[in-house]
Amino acid sequence: MSPPSNSWSHFMLGNRRWLGVGFLLFMLSSFGQTFVISLSAADIRREFGLTHGDFGSLFMVITIASAFILPTVGRYVDDVEPRRLCSVVVVLLACAAALLASSAHWIALATALFGLRLLGQGMLTHVAFTLVGRWYAADRGRAIAWTSLGLNLGQAAIPSMFIAAAAAIGWRAAWWAIVVVLAVALPALWRLARLERQPEAAAVGVRRATAPDRTRREALQDWAFWPLLLAMAPPALVGNTLFFHQIHLVELKGWSLEAFVGSFSIMAALTVLSTVVAGRWVDRVGAVRLMALYLWPLATGCILLSVTSGFWCVPVFMCLFGITNGFSLTLFGALWPEVYGLKHLGAIRALVSSSLVLVSALGPGVSGWLLDSGISFTHQVAALGVFCGATSLVVWPVTQRVRQRQVFERATTS
Secondary structure, three states: OOOOOOOHHHHHHHOHHHHHHHHHHHHHHHHHOHHHHHHHHHHHHHHHOOOHHHHHHHHHHHHHHHHHHHHHHHHHHHOOOHHHHHHHHHHHHHHHHHHHHHOOOHHHHHHHHHHHHHHHHHHHHHHHHHHHHHHOOOOHHHHHHHHOHHHHHHHHHHHHHHHHHHHHHOHHHHHHHHHHHHHHHHHHHHHHOOOOOOHHHHOOOOOOOOOOOOOHHHHHHOOOHHHHHHHHOHHHHHHHHHHHOHHHHHHHHOOOHHHHHHOHHHHHHHHHHHHHHHHHHHHHHOHHHHOOOOOHHHHHHHHHHHHOOOOOHHHHHHHHHHHHHHHHHHHHHHHHHHHHOOOOHHHHHHHHHHHHHHHHHHHHHHHHHHHHOOOOHHHHHHHHHHHHHHHHHHHHHHHHHHHHHHHHHHHHHO
């Protein structure tokens, strides 16, 4: 196995097998993400006779249900062979996509959506983060940065491809095409994931990047767990709340919806750039040190978006959100093994993932309830910005104490 190298090209070539597994898992998770499923929302509502509220409520309940199931099924990543686990999840995801494509009853529709959310948004991203976090120590940051670009690619390419396919062959046939894509990807994933990787061999002579192993019970009882979990929540909460109500926002501000949606490319570009930068920084200074800093761009962007009516603030917000979003992807993958070790990483991360899925599901619903209660959406956006800043201030002393504990643990185990 190649030793760690400061050369990005050397690192990628020497680790293409394991990076390929993570990249594929992240990209395939797109089929269970909101940005793909929502493209069929109008067709589903029309064929099943659902209103916007009916479908939104169904989607929220299903997402919440998947969040509660994820800690139970997510722990298998600690015990099951990687290629077998990846293959099972991809096969089941293909079955869920096939069920959606052929559904004729609302029970089949609900079951298909549950499978897509649990297996796509939930398990595939969970497995990707856990495996990459387990396979890498000294280079964990940049490994997560490069593999999570698979999700960025999915966000950039898959929606437009799906729209074109649905227009040409219909939305149900487009979902059958997704089944074919998953079937084609399965052999490649099976081949790439056949070998394990031991991070200790890549970390000789390098700063210890993994903590002593703690069980999920021990992590839950740790004073630092809940503040660190809180610090991971704002990007999911802000993103799902804001983009779910984006039409209301542009009408409120008098902006063009096409121009607003067009600015997503700015966010995507900054997300990619900051993901790569974050990977390097995490490997140099550690994920814990960055936790109290990465939310400030998003906090600034939310405040700016809430108080400004000029459209110029939109690309600025997208830049700031992209910075936080890119760091969030890398930190989410690197933080938990750095604090709680590798042995029970799957069980711990499954709980974290389910908590963030729950937050992402509740945000749009609670925001809609507040709108119905007469609370302006601009005030809500401002409150989200304040929440980001307050969370950073709360987590700052926590990160200092965790770093002190890390120094003590390295001293006592060296």
